Amino acid sequence: MFLRRSVTLAMSLKNYSSEAKNLVAVAVNNQTGVATVTLQRPPVNSLNLELLNELSSALTELEEKKARGIILKSSSDSVFSAGLDIHEFSNTEEGRLKKFWTALQDVWIKLYGHSAPTVACINGHAPAGGCLLALSCEYRVMLKQKTIGLNETKLGIVAPLWFIASMENVIGRRLTELSLTTGKMYTTEEALKIGLIDEIAEDTNDAVSKSENFLKLFQNISPFARSQTKKFIRGNTVQSLVKTREADLKAFIDDITSEKVQKGLKVYMESLKKGK
Numbered sequence: 001m002f003l004r005r006s007v008t009l010a011m012s013l014k015n016y017s018s019e020a021k022n023l024v025a026v027a028v029n030n031q032t033g034v035a036t037v038t039l040q041r042p043p044v045n046s047l048n049l050e051l052l053n054e055l056s057s058a059l060t061e062l063e064e065k066k067a068r069g070i071i072l073k074s075s076s077d078s079v080f081s082a083g084l085d086i087h088e089f090s091n092t093e094e095g096r097l098k099k100f101w102t103a104l105q106d107v108w109i110k111l112y113g114h115s116a117p118t119v120a121c122i123n124g125h126a127p128a129g130g131c132l133l134a135l136s137c138e139y140r141v142m143l144k145q146k147t148i149g150l151n152e153t154k155l156g157i158v159a160p161l162w163f164i165a166s167m168e169n170v171i172g173r174r175l176t177e178l179s180l181t182t183g184k185m186y187t188t189e190e191a192l193k194i195g196l197i198d199e200i201a202e203d204t205n206d207a208v209s210k211s212e213n214f215l216k217l218f219q220n221i222s223p224f225a226r227s228q229t230k231k232f233i234r235g236n237t238v239q240s241l242v243k244t245r246e247a248d249l250k251a252f253i254d255d256i257t258s259e260k261v262q263k264g265l266k267v268y269m270e271s272l273k274k275g276k
């Protein structure tokens with residue numbers, strides 16, 4: 001019965017792009033029903049509106065098709081995701097800004113509360129929004145010699161409450177406060193020490209295999225019992241954004257379009273380019 005469902009899943013999943021480019025690829029293993037969702041927007045998988053929309057559709061379809069697990073990874077071995085595409089912030093066209101933030105909220109709500117067990121296979125650096133995606137999963141395997149963290153204060157911006165909650169639910173309030181206020185980027189080894197990640201991998205193959213091993217823990221667990229338990233544990237966090245989406249969107253638009261933040265972002269982008 002399970003095998004039949006898996007085959008259906010594999011056959012019905014398509015590439016998630018409404019455009020010519022595919023920014024997110026989904027591959028489902030016929031035997032296990034586990035989906036590998038790969039971010040593929042070179043050079044750094046920065047999250048723009050189109051990528052977020054594709055990721056959101058992929059997560060919906062994997063929910064509908066009852067995927068048995070999700071591994072979220074990058075097509076690059078260097079960067080998992082550089083976080084939100086900073087170019088979206090300088091686009092002050094309000095219509096697009098609204099769609100962009102709403103798409104990010106959608107992705108977070110779907111990923112954080114997904115019925116399937118989720119693993120972030122962090123095969124590269126994961127600052128800011130990249131770290132948020134990883135924190136939204138249930139388990140994190142990260143390549144050695146990379147960095148991860150919520151560094152928003154370094155850009156002169158304030159991480160929304162749901163970014164903060166995502167970290168707090170993993171490493172606790174004290175460390176979250178220190179991490180966010182200082183905009184700390186942790187090395188892989190430091191991240192393991194504080195519980196921000198669960199395992200270190202030598203390379204991407206090793207990371208995928210460790211991610212698959214985590215998902216094997218659920219082979220003999222009822223998917224219903226597992227996902228309901230996850231819902232009980234994560235439900236309040238998800239609801240806190242669901243109930244305040246409009247206010248959160250307004251706060252984002254007000255913050256990001258302010259002259260002070262725009263100036264700071266310009267300086268940050270220049271420093272990124274100089275850092276080459």
Ligand SMILES: CCCC/C=C/CC(=O)SCCNC(=O)CCNC(=O)[C@H](O)C(C)(C)COP(=O)(O)OP(=O)(O)OC[C@H]1O[C@@H](n2cnc3c(N)ncnc32)[C@H](O)[C@@H]1OP(=O)(O)O
Pocket residue numbers: 043044046078079081082083084085086087125127128129130151152155157158159160252255256272273276
């Ligand atoms: C008020 C509401 C709160 C909003 C919340 C925001 C959360 C966010 O996610 S903000 C985004 C924060 N992200 C970062 O600070 C990451 C910045 N990037 C890096 O640190 C590095 O790029 C990297 C460690 C991820 C990768 O380093 P690497 O040496 O491999 O690549 P680079 O040469 O630095 O970058 C290549 C290329 O990509 C551009 N770029 C990098 N990050 C972003 C980004 N987040 N958005 C847009 N573009 C990005 C970088 O400028 C380079 O472009 P050029 O080749 O044109 O110079």
